[in-house]
Amino acid sequence: MKMVDIRTRMLLAALLPVTLIAILLSGVFLASRFGDLGEAYSQRARSLARQLATASEYGLFSDNITHLQTIANGALRESDVRSVAIVNAQGDVLVFAGKAGFNPPPVLTRQEDEKFDPVKRTDLLLQPVTASQVKLDDLFEVNAAGAEAPSPLLGHVLIEFSRDALFQRERDMLLLGLAVTLACLLFAGFLAVRLGRGVIHPILRVSRIIERIGRGELSARATVLPGDPLRDLQQGLNLMAERLESGRDELEQRVAMATLELRQKKEEAETATLAKSRFLAAASHDLRQPTHALGMFVARLAQLPHDAQTSQLIGNLEASVQALQDLLDGLLDISRLEAKAVQVQLRPFALAELFDQLQHGLAISAVEKGLLLRVRPTAVWVMSDPALLHRILLNLVVNALRYTRQGSVLLACRVAADDQHVRIEVWDSGIGIAPEHHEAIFKEFYQVGNTERDRGKGLGLGLNIVERTAQLLGHRLQMHSTLGAGTRFSLLVPLVPLGAAMAVPSPQPVETFNNLAGLVVLVVEDDALAREGLVSLLKSWGYVVGVADGLSAALSQLEAGLIPDVIVSDYRLRDDENGIETIRQLRTKAGWLIPACLMSGDTDAGLMQAAKDASLTLLHKPVRPAKLRSLIRRLAADVQASGADLV
Amino acid sequence: MRLRFLLFSLWLAVFAGACAHAAVAVVIVSSERSPAYVEAAEALVSELERGGLSRYDMLQLTALEWAAAGPLAPKLFIALGTEAASALAKSELRAPVLSTLLPRSSFERVLRKSGRKSSSQFSALYLDQPLSRQLELIRLALPTARRVGVLWGPESQAQAPALKTLAQASGLDLIEATVGHDELLFSSLKSVLEDADLLLAVADPQLYNSSSIQNILLASFRAKVPLVAFSPAYVRAGALLALHVTPTQIGLQAATIARGVLLGKALSANPIYSLDFSVTVNEHVARSLGLTLDADALRARLRSREGLL
Secondary structure (H helix, E strand, O other), X not given: OHHHHHHHHHHHHHHHHHHHHXXXXXXXXXXXXXXXXXXXXXXXXXXXXXXXXXHHHHHHHHOOHHHHHHHHHHHHOOOOEEEEEXXXXXXXXXXXXXXXXXXXXXXXXXXXXXXXXXXXXXXXXXEEEXXXXXXXXXXXXXXXXXXXXXXXXXXXXXXXXXXXXXXXXXXXXXXXXXXXXXXXXXHHHHHHHHHHHHHHHHHHHHHHXXXXXXXXXXXXXXXXXXXXXXXXXXXXXXXXXXHHHHHHHHHHHHHHHHHHHHHHHHHXXXXXXXXXXXXXXXXXXXXXXXXXXXXXXXXXXXXXXXXXXXXXXXXXHHHHHHHHHHHHHHHHHHHHHXXXXXXXXXXXXXXXXXXXXXXHHHHHHHHHHOOEEEEOOOOOEEEEOHHHHHHHHHHHHHHHHHOOOOOEEEEEEEEOOOOOEEEEEEXXXXXXXXXXXXXXXXXXXOOOOOOOOOHHHOOOOHHHHHHHHHHHHOOEEEEEEEOOOEEEEEEEXXXXXXXXXXXXXXXXXXXXXXXXXXXXXXXXXXXXXXXXXXXXXXXXXXXXXXXXXXHHHHHHHHHOOOOOXXXXXXXXXXXXXXXXXXXXXXXXXXXXXOOEEEEEOOOOHHHHHHHHHOOOEEEEOOOOHHHHHHHHHHHHHHHHHHOOOEO | OHHHHHHHHHHHXXXXXXXXXXXXXXXXXXXXXXXXXXXXXXXXXXXXXXXXXXXXXXXXXXXXXXXXXXXXXXXXXXXXXXXXXXXXXXXXXXOOEEEEEEOHHHHHHHHHHHOOOOEOOEEXXXXXXXXXXXXXXXXXXXXOOOEEEEEEOOOOHHHHHHHHHHHHHHOOEEEEEEXXXXXXXXXXXXXXXXXXXXXXXXXXXXXXXXXXXHHHHXXXXXXXXXXXXXXXXXXXXXXXXXXXXXXXXXXXXXXXXHHHHHOOOOOOOOOEOOOOOEEEEOHHHHHHOOOOOOHHHHHHHHHXXXXXX
């Protein structure tokens, strides 16, 4: 577009004056030539008429028709002459030559006359014929009147001229003029284009270079030609491009260096985090096994009869083990969340169930602390993962109970202003959190005012888990707190319309716990201590327990006639054996799908996935005895309900 | 001697101025001051002077000056040209009038208009030549020509019978045609030219004038009929030859007559023709007609025939 614009302008600038001058000159010359032609035509016509008059003088005098006819015919041979008539003094047409259709002679006078017929485009010239005077200077020549008589009128010559040829010549001249003008214009245009190219091309070249530089192609350079009219401009452009390029390169280098530094810092930080995670994982795993065993032993110990003092000790022991297990559970949760191993399963469900569970689970501990736990009933359904939401609320309520010395804790919900969400709130009348701690409380192991790290005050993982889980679910978590006046956490959860909620089947009825005494449980565990603890616990629950330290031992047990109702296997066994494979082989050996669960001290995401793929419940060590018992009961109940499936 | 002549001249001049109008003998009235009239007047005056008449005895006027002039009492009035003649004819004069340098037809017209008759009181010396002299010249110049063509016009028709007689006497045939008033000249001219060996032009302004002469000459030339005219101008225009009198010749003859009148002789009652004459030949025309003519020789022979020598 710009290119066309420049070219058009150049062409216009060159052609406009030339056109004007050409038209003006052509006009002036044509007009003058037309005038000359017309003048020449009329002069020729008049002169021919006069010649004819002179020539026919004697013919008219002598009344010589033949002579006059010859003259007339001769005149007719002249170009443009259409017709000739010679009229005598009396007005009689003596001779006529040429095309017919001659007008009757008009009134004849001694004056030369000329009449133009615009229709036929002819000129009729009237030429009087008088006798030519010969000066005699004679004494005899005095007529009767005494005065000199005018020369007698002999007749008239009438010639009709056609202007066709004149018009034709004028037309030819006009065409020629136009052709010349056009040729001039073409030539001028050609010259303008040729000469303009010398200017336009450099301009276009420069503008292309600028365009390229504008696009960021800073390496673009104009080729400086010796005869270029825009040489200075192009050199300046090149200089500019060079400066820009070097400036950009420098900048890029600096950015690259800064980025490199940043990356190094980031890598260092990541390495540090990784080291921390590894340390935590390793530590938790190494802690799990003994803690697991300890839990089993303490549970078994508690079942034995004791005196009051011992019982109190055992109670304390249980609390310690409980705290240890909570810590490990928390760490496990954190690592699972970090590993993104937690699968979110959103579904609509009634919030009331969740609230009930929380009330039932926590009412006792509240009462123990002398607090009032109030749960406001609700009928709303929400779209969330019930297990994860349960964990969030559990953590929040536990936290609230923990940091409240007196008063009450309130769990409630209300529909948010937009009618799309429900706001679940946990109020407490506790100590509150100072504003400077508001952000930090969500960090791992952060506890306000627990520098001595009192176990009873928890481990500082709760809010971190809450925050991470809420993020995972996409629920917004907010906290309002005033020091000394209590804290309020609120969680924004999508609301489910009541109609849609009803379509979802209600959870299965709570299973009835049968008396499972005599249930045969096969325990596969390579760690002797853990195995011992587990076996004694299971036996205390009245189960018949088969014990194996590996696959071969387990298979031997089956061969020996043991028919297990449930298999409980450690995942990591000796000699690179694992629980999943062991269970598979045992099932194959037994010929039916024996209900089984896995236990492991690893918090590895790969293991969780593998267990899930094998449809095996994975229990993380330390396994709480209550949890284990409920799982075994459920597995056994499933078998009873569906019957044994063949593999 | 020189002084005396000067004193005499001075006296003459004073005397002439004092009695210029009172005591002139001859009054010369010219129609105009064109060369022919001046020439004729000059010849007349010189000749009279040579005869002893003083220049102061003569008064020269033009016709216009004459009309404005006071009463004069000369012994003779000489009119040069038709206009002067008619002006004098209209005046009551006690002296005789000699009209000259005018053709016969003009003089007759002047007579008719003024109601005068040719007399010793009002006579003329004709400019044109007598028909007999013209016929004689024809015979001299064109001896083979027998048939003489003549065109008569309104003013010249009166001479037709005289010419007829003269022609018969000379043994020439006349081919005649008459052109009436407002009649086309050509048909008559054509009929004459068809039969004639030559065309004799008789002075008649109705026929021969500056407008018609070209075509007449052309027609006669085409018909190979030579034109014998009455004026040298015709010869210059293409006539073969002309018999005429020059203004000087007329002036000289008029002077002779005037001298006679001054001596007491009366004017001839009948107008007279000039005694002397000239012949002019167009040699180009003569050559193209295959003729060889010598004007001087012709004049000499004609004069000798008339016994003038």
